[in-house]
Amino acid sequence: MKKIELTREDILHLAKLSSLKLTDQEVEKYCNQLGETVEFVKNLKELKTDVVIPTSQITNLTDVFFTDGETNKRVLTKEKATENAKYKKEKYFVVKRIM
Amino acid sequence: MNKLTKFKPVIGLEIHVELKTKSKMFCQCEADYFGKEPNTNTCPVCLGLPGALPVPNRKAVERTILIGKALDCKINKISKFDRKHYFYPDLPKGYQISQYDEPIAVKGKLSIFNNQYSNQSQNSNSEFDKNFRITRVHLEEDTGKLLHVGSDTLVDFNRSGVPLVEIVTEPDFDNSDDVKVFLEELQTIIRYLGVSDADMEKGTMRIEPNVSLIKLNLLQLKNVKRVPGNPKGSVKLPKYKVEVKNINSFRFVKDAIDYELERQIALLEKGITPKQETRGYDPDKKITFGQRSKEEAHDYRYFPEPDIPPMTFSEKFIAEIKVPELPQERLDRYINKFGLREQDAFVITRSLQTTNYFETIITDKVVQEFKAKKKISNLEDHVAKIIINKKLSTDLQVRAFIKKTLEMLQPKETDEKLLNALIDRLIEASSKAVEDYKKGKENAIMYLVGQVMREMKGKADAKIIISKLKAQISNPQLKSKN
Ligand SMILES: [Zn+2]
Numbered sequence: 001m002k003k004i005e006l007t008r009e010d011i012l013h014l015a016k017l018s019s020l021k022l023t024d025q026e027v028e029k030y031c032n033q034l035g036e037t038v039e040f041v042k043n044l045k046e047l048k049t050d051v052v053i054p055t056s057q058i059t060n061l062t063d064v065f066f067t068d069g070e071t072n073k074r075v076l077t078k079e080k081a082t083e084n085a086k087y088k089k090e091k092y093f094v095v096k097r098i099m
Numbered sequence: 100m101n102k103l104t105k106f107k108p109v110i111g112l113e114i115h116v117e118l119k120t121k122s123k124m125f126c127q128c129e130a131d132y133f134g135k136e137p138n139t140n141t142c143p144v145c146l147g148l149p150g151a152l153p154v155p156n157r158k159a160v161e162r163t164i165l166i167g168k169a170l171d172c173k174i175n176k177i178s179k180f181d182r183k184h185y186f187y188p189d190l191p192k193g194y195q196i197s198q199y200d201e202p203i204a205v206k207g208k209l210s211i212f213n214n215q216y217s218n219q220s221q222n223s224n225s226e227f228d229k230n231f232r233i234t235r236v237h238l239e240e241d242t243g244k245l246l247h248v249g250s251d252t253l254v255d256f257n258r259s260g261v262p263l264v265e266i267v268t269e270p271d272f273d274n275s276d277d278v279k280v281f282l283e284e285l286q287t288i289i290r291y292l293g294v295s296d297a298d299m300e301k302g303t304m305r306i307e308p309n310v311s312l313i314k315l316n317l318l319q320l321k322n323v324k325r326v327p328g329n330p331k332g333s334v335k336l337p338k339y340k341v342e343v344k345n346i347n348s349f350r351f352v353k354d355a356i357d358y359e360l361e362r363q364i365a366l367l368e369k370g371i372t373p374k375q376e377t378r379g380y381d382p383d384k385k386i387t388f389g390q391r392s393k394e395e396a397h398d399y400r401y402f403p404e405p406d407i408p409p410m411t412f413s414e415k416f417i418a419e420i421k422v423p424e425l426p427q428e429r430l431d432r433y434i435n436k437f438g439l440r441e442q443d444a445f446v447i448t449r450s451l452q453t454t455n456y457f458e459t460i461i462t463d464k465v466v467q468e469f470k471a472k473k474k475i476s477n478l479e480d481h482v483a484k485i486i487i488n489k490k491l492s493t494d495l496q497v498r499a500f501i502k503k504t505l506e507m508l509q510p511k512e513t514d515e516k517l518l519n520a521l522i523d524r525l526i527e528a529s530s531k532a533v534e535d536y537k538k539g540k541e542n543a544i545m546y547l548v549g550q551v552m553r554e555m556k557g558k559a560d561a562k563i564i565i566s567k568l569k570a571q572i573s574n575p576q577l578k579s580k581n
Contacts, residue, residue, distance in 0.1 A: 016400070019186055019193070055177075056403030062411050068158035069121035072128055074151075075141040080258070081138045081146060084208050091137040092246070092253035095188045 036040045106312040106367060108360050109337055110278060111270035116295045117303040118262040124240045125153030130261050145260035147191030152406055159238060159262035161420055162294040166264055167204025169288055169422050178203045178410055180404040187255050189242035189574060197239035199401040207233035211280045231281055232269040238262050250292045270336060275384035280347050282306060283334040287426045292449045299347050306352050307344050310359040312367060339375040343387055355380040360389055377478045429454060437479035445486050456493045457486060460501060469505050481508055489494050521554050522567050528539040533572055544568055
């Protein structure tokens with residue numbers, strides 16, 4: 001299969017957007033693998049789409065709302081809310097200082 | 100001012116207003132997060148847990164339409180939400196649900212009346228009313244709150260997902276005074292609509308001005324002078340703009356803009372184009388400062404929110420959302436119907452609480468009956484002055500306020516006999532004042548009036564006293580006594 005060449009910069013940019021840390025080897029690896037993947041997606045181009053209306057919705061629903069002040073059935077206790085956090089302090093989630 | 104003849108300021112505004120709904124924007128958590136223990140007001144939706152499905156709050160959508168209508172916007176018949184991506188710890192999903200190319204409302208305007216210009220000769224012939232174009236009004240969700248402590252940043256998601264309306268103006272402003280007046284008007288409107296406290300200090304209203312300058316030749320300057328929104332007068336926008344964030348009062352917005360204009364002019368005069376950036380504002384030092392830019396800030400990768408179906412608004416639905424009387428209309432009504440002076444009408448209409456209190460008093464049945472019976476045609480003006488001059492506090496219960504007001508407005512009934520006797524006595528006792536008056540010292544009579552008033556404990560009409568005093572002093576019978 002013919003494949004698209006992705007550059008190191010492409011991969012690093014995508015890694016940044018995905019919040020991933022990649023080693024040099026991984027960058028190399030993804031240059032190849034991701035190129036193949038993108039090439040595969042290109043198969044879609046074989047489909048005749050000129051009569052299909054573009055959409056971002058597939059449910060055909062419109063105007064789905066809830067009523068303000070409805071009972072909250074999903075509220076989490078403070079223990080539950082922070083339960084899965086890697087770092088927490090008292091009731092807060094904690095990240096490395098950003099400012 | 101002199102420097103500005105070479106560079107014309109180009110200022111636009113981004114205003115965020117937190118809506119006062121019961122629930123958050125996309126979940127049923129409480130929108131009121133003030134004073135709550137951290138992370139006690141969250142659910143899978145506003146914590147951005149995988150698989151949680153956001154559903155829009157109908158009231159928040161209606162209130163955004165209401166703001167759009169109040170700002171003379173066109174309400175889009177079809178509107179949708181989009182995802183705006185960026186990484187910051189206050190945003191648990193890695194994206195904010197916002198609106199991109201199909202916002203709820205577009206193309207509005209807001210007029211202000213900035214009477215500062217009445218003193219400027221260059222504008223003496225022009226209208227003081229100015230229009231500023233509103234680009235769009237859209238709906239999004241607020242982020243969590245960050246607290247920086249030591250080497251940590253603490254995150255509280257109680258505010259995450261609170262409905263947030265963004266109002267964007269065209270860069271139609273050319274001075275910070277207009278910005279301040281515009282913001283005060285907008286805040287008053289928002290409060291009249293009852294959709295938000297719009298409190299700068301509490302952060303339920305936030306302003307981000309963007310500031311730049313364009314170099315103009317003299318001819319262009321003439322053409323663009325104070326015609327915001329006029330396409331004929333428009334020139335190409337500058338190639339850069341500086342956004343100022345984290346400002347928590349209108350005064351600081353003005354100061355920040357003034358500082359930025361000075362800073363940028365200094366650069367431009369040296370031939371340097373200011374850097375496109377986001378700056379913070381330090382109110383103590385009255386300066387703006389460069390902030391570390393959010394990485395990839397302009398790669399938001401907007402795309403339609405697949406989890407929320409589009410919204411469609413029928414003509415009927417839009418028409419049923421009614422805009423109440425707005426501050427400017429109310430001000431006009433007070434002037435035209437009640438004969439209030441413009442500055443009095445302005446003071447009363449600025450605060451929703453004050454104007455509503457005023458309305459309650461003047462429309463009260465007892466007050467209306469009193470007005471008709473005593474034929475006090477300018478009763479409303481009297482009530483306005485009582486409020487403005489703080490003769491009575493608007494903290495009073497309505498009934499108590501009305502009782503005291505009616506006492507104050509009760510025409511003075513003078514006990515004629517008592518008054519005549521008193522005047523005679525006083526004239527005899529105060530020969531010095533009487534002599535002074537006769538010698539032409541008009542003021543001397545006021546001393547006597549004061550004496551009479553004191554004796555009568557205020558239960559006499561000053562005009563009647565003066566005329567009686569004058570008559571008695573020039574009474575020949577009295578003269579012969581001397
Ligand atoms: Zn929630």
